[in-house]
Amino acid sequence: MDNKDENIKDNKEDIKPDGKVDNKADTKADSKDSKNFVINIEHVKKSFGSNTVLKDINLKIKEGETVVTLGKSGTGKSVILQCIVGLLYPDEGKILVYGENIPELDKEDLQEIRKKIGFLFQSGALYDSMTVRQNLEFPLRKLTDFNDAEINNKVKEVLQNVGLPNAIDKMPSELSGGMKKRIGLARTLITEPKIMLYDEPTTGLDPATSREISQLILETQKKYKVTSIIVTHDMECAKLTADRMVVLKDGEYIAEGTFDELQKSDDEFVKSFFEGLNF
Amino acid sequence: MLSIAVIREIGPVIIGLICAGKMGSGIGAELGSMKVTEQIDAMEVSATNPFKYLVITRVTAAMLTVPLLVIYADTLALIGGYIAMNFSADMSMKLFFSEVFTAITFEDLLPATIKTFFFGFAIGLVGCYKGYNCSRGTESVGIAANSSVVLASLLVILLDLIAVQLGTILF
Numbered sequence: 001m002d003n004k005d006e007n008i009k010d011n012k013e014d015i016k017p018d019g020k021v022d023n024k025a026d027t028k029a030d031s032k033d034s035k036n037f038v039i040n041i042e043h044v045k046k047s048f049g050s051n052t053v054l055k056d057i058n059l060k061i062k063e064g065e066t067v068v069t070l071g072k073s074g075t076g077k078s079v080i081l082q083c084i085v086g087l088l089y090p091d092e093g094k095i096l097v098y099g100e101n102i103p104e105l106d107k108e109d110l111q112e113i114r115k116k117i118g119f120l121f122q123s124g125a126l127y128d129s130m131t132v133r134q135n136l137e138f139p140l141r142k143l144t145d146f147n148d149a150e151i152n153n154k155v156k157e158v159l160q161n162v163g164l165p166n167a168i169d170k171m172p173s174e175l176s177g178g179m180k181k182r183i184g185l186a187r188t189l190i191t192e193p194k195i196m197l198y199d200e201p202t203t204g205l206d207p208a209t210s211r212e213i214s215q216l217i218l219e220t221q222k223k224y225k226v227t228s229i230i231v232t233h234d235m236e237c238a239k240l241t242a243d244r245m246v247v248l249k250d251g252e253y254i255a256e257g258t259f260d261e262l263q264k265s266d267d268e269f270v271k272s273f274f275e276g277l278n279f
Numbered sequence: 280m281l282s283i284a285v286i287r288e289i290g291p292v293i294i295g296l297i298c299a300g301k302m303g304s305g306i307g308a309e310l311g312s313m314k315v316t317e318q319i320d321a322m323e324v325s326a327t328n329p330f331k332y333l334v335i336t337r338v339t340a341a342m343l344t345v346p347l348l349v350i351y352a353d354t355l356a357l358i359g360g361y362i363a364m365n366f367s368a369d370m371s372m373k374l375f376f377s378e379v380f381t382a383i384t385f386e387d388l389l390p391a392t393i394k395t396f397f398f399g400f401a402i403g404l405v406g407c408y409k410g411y412n413c414s415r416g417t418e419s420v421g422i423a424a425n426s427s428v429v430l431a432s433l434l435v436i437l438l439d440l441i442a443v444q445l446g447t448i449l450f
């Protein structure tokens with residue numbers, strides 16, 4: 001058996017024939033030394049009133065890895081991202097980011113961890129009373145000691161990277177949806193975070209713009225070597241960017257693997273995400 | 280009589296109620312809109328304290344501007360009184376304002392000025408609270424603006440009542 005077949009064999013052993021994995025079993029990404037994992041989510045549970053959104057979430061993400069989360073709308077994918085960054089707190093479980101348990105951190109320590117995390121919100125979340133320049137300068141002025149010249153150079157650099165150098169003095173209301181996403185991505189990247197969380201980065205965009213955003217995410221990953229979690233329904237984005245994918249159903253991850261592995265899954269729910277695709 | 284009424288009650292309360300409407304609704308709607316569009320979350324995630332950046336600044340601004348507006352309004356009211364008086368009588372401005380300042384005492388000015396700071400504080404705080412805590416959805420932005428006005432107006436009247444009672448006791 002050549003090396004490639006051995007690798008495929010190893011991958012298949014971690015995933016049952018029906019595409020499901022034991023949520024509590026070690027996955028291929030596990031390591032005996034958990035300190036290798038940048039993000040380590042252990043037995044997280046979250047409810048809103050009587051609605052249990054997350055039942056038992058376990059996920060380990062290595063440095064530089066990109067994990068895409070698939071799932072139906074309203075099943076808690078974005079809740080996981082918000083728990084990682086401390087916008088929401090789980091009812092049970094641990095969320096370890098660089099070894100620090102997010103729910104147990106005080107405000108100051110949480111702010112220090114947040115400096116390492118970038119979060120791209122679904123709508124971009126640009127500050128609509130500020131120009132694009134002011135939006136991009138905002139995190140630099142708050143988090144760094146850069147002088148005006150350095151800030152100006154940094155702003156121009158990230159705008160060049162996202163392909164919008166001429167938008168610098170526009171207001172967010174003058175931007176299209178795709179432009180807002182790009183500027184939102186630029187604002188997130190300007191502080192060079194080590195972890196990037198993307199909440200449905202291509203939702204609401206036309207296919208061409210979605211492809212551009214996906215390409216931008218891929219280039220960002222290659223350039224900055226960030227650890228990323230992407231919540232998306234966009235399978236093209238998932239195929240392009242994912243090192244690994246997890247499928248969320250009924251508050252638990254029911255499947256995990258690469259795009260190609262999950263595409264071959266026998267699980268009906270997992271298969272439903274790949275129906276009609278021409279990859 | 281005019282000067283005492285304007286400086287003690289009419290000026291502060293009327294301006295307080297106008298500011299409750301204009302500033303309270305503006306702050307409530309702005310922060311509510313920021314909440315709905317996740318701008319406050321974005322600020323929080325970028326390791327900025329949105330409470331300090333958004334709330335403290337607005338409350339402080341309200342506390343400083345309401346007293347200044349009251350002074351401005353009182354001045355205009357007294358000038359208006361002078362103009363009205365000259366329709367039926369002939370009085371020089373110098374005499375008019377001399378009479379005005381003779382009638383006003385420290386006990387009229389100080390409580391009336393201090394309570395305007397509290398009006399500003401209440402207006403800013405209510406607007407920020409309603410906007411910051413509004414739920415998701417555009418309808419909630421309107422509710423936040425509306426309820427800011429109602430609650431701020433009520434607090435202005437309540438604070439005025441308390442100020443009058445305290446002024447009577449202390450002065």
